[in-house]
Amino acid sequence: MSLNRLVIGNKNYSSWSLRPWLLLREFGIPFSEVKIPLYAEGSKETLLRYSPSGKVPAFCHENITVWDSLAICEFVADLYPEKNIWPPKLEDKALARSVSNEMHSGFFAIRNSLPMNCRKQMVFHPMTESLKSEIDRVCEIWRVCRSRHSEKGPFLFGEFSIADAMYAPIVLRFNSYGITVGSTESEYMSTVLSLSSLKEWIAEGVAEKEFLADCEVDA
Ligand SMILES: N[C@@H](CCC(=O)N[C@@H](CS)C(=O)NCC(=O)O)C(=O)O
Known part of the structure; x- marks a missing residue:
């Protein structure tokens, strides 16, 4: 049995769950998965059994519980220091932490x-100023990281890191x-x-099978 357990929500909708899940998978860290369908009858009670915040994701390692996506990613980096889950160089780690936190808090x-919404494939039209400026900012972050690390590999910091896990749901959304990028x-x-x-x-x-009307968007 794995020492690690990740509690997640619906894979179609739960972007916060995807982040640590992808990180664990990309670094080959074994874990068991508990999926709780969100916003259904009894969901909150079930969530609270695993996560003090009543939200996913939550991660358990032996008797330690960590919740909140970025805290889980940080904890996993501490748990497996040999895997360089953050880029190892101090200045790269500073940038990786900054862009990951910028994503998490904004x-x-x-x-x-x-x-x-993994099922969605459409062209979104009602563009607002704030949406456009945030899209531009994400693109700027990706360009800056890639221009500094293109020699080392295809991810934001060359090799896959927490920063890529944090931006993966944005990649899915843009797709x-x-x-247009x-x-x-x-x-x-x-x-x-x-x-x-x-x-x-x-x-x-x-x-x-779950369809969450509040999480669906039309053109
Ligand atoms: N800041 C949190 C956000 C967690 C969050 O909002 N999770 C949503 C699903 S993506 C949730 O659990 N919603 C269920 C609920 O609030 O009942 C993180 O980074 O993990």
């Missing part, structure tokens, strides 16, 4: 207008809603979308 227009960003999106772990998550999300 981008509300993207999060509200373009909710993650689902037909957001430049060539560097598009290449980065293709890299993330071609991860077999992410393809597996998407396939399982698409196959889920």
